[in-house]
Amino acid sequence: MTTQATDTAVRTSIVVEAPIERAFSVFTKDIGSWWPPDHHILEAQLAEMIFEPREGGHVYDRGVDGRECRFARVLTYEPPNRVVFSWDINPRWKIETDRANTSEVEVRFTAEAPSRTRIELEHRHLDRHGEGWESLRDAVRSPGGWPQTLEAFANRLKS
């Protein structure tokens, strides 16, 4: 796995031992199987994650109380090669309603062999989250800030 970054983007890639169709399907339809389970901004406990497999669809969490948190819009859906979605979470860790202030994530899938797939991810236009940026510290200090929840997730995988 490698990571690169320019000033306003983060890039990551990984090679998985799986056919491209499966890699794409797990990344999208089964997003709940790998997304850090504690990394949600719902108030209620998470019931499920839904990735609507079409342009104009949403990626969202549904809580056990039935409430939904739509944190991404599917901008491009080209199975099994490419998916692009918006990142509608602002630095205050709230849903960003002004689309001008959202970043986007592009994920490209390339078959390196029948059962090996390279996945490249670019999370770009991070500068668009400019407004409210000064509140990041407060957001990440709250319970559920990313580092802690991700660490918990990594530990759970190990066990």
Place this chain on the structure above:
Amino acid sequence: MTTDRAPGLSALGDPTRRAIFERLADGPRAVGELAGDLPVSRPAVSQHLKVLKDAGLVIDRAVGNRRLYQLDPQGVGTLRAYLDQFWNRAFTAFKAAVEQ
């Protein structure tokens, strides 16, 4: 791949610095608090904080007679560092899920 890597992200390549960064995400801390929380000496923590500060991820301020370190809330570097960690770990989990 290292040539266009931002200094902030390189600074997080070290596990101890990453641990310090994650603790600072939890709120401002003094050197002594960080050292008490990690298996490294106080001078080592200071050195790591200097690297994080030079990389633009961390700022410090004096509060009374203490010096507190915190994540730099300005600029996009901290968000990038954050998301870099997030996606790397998410991808590791994704790999495990897809290869099951």
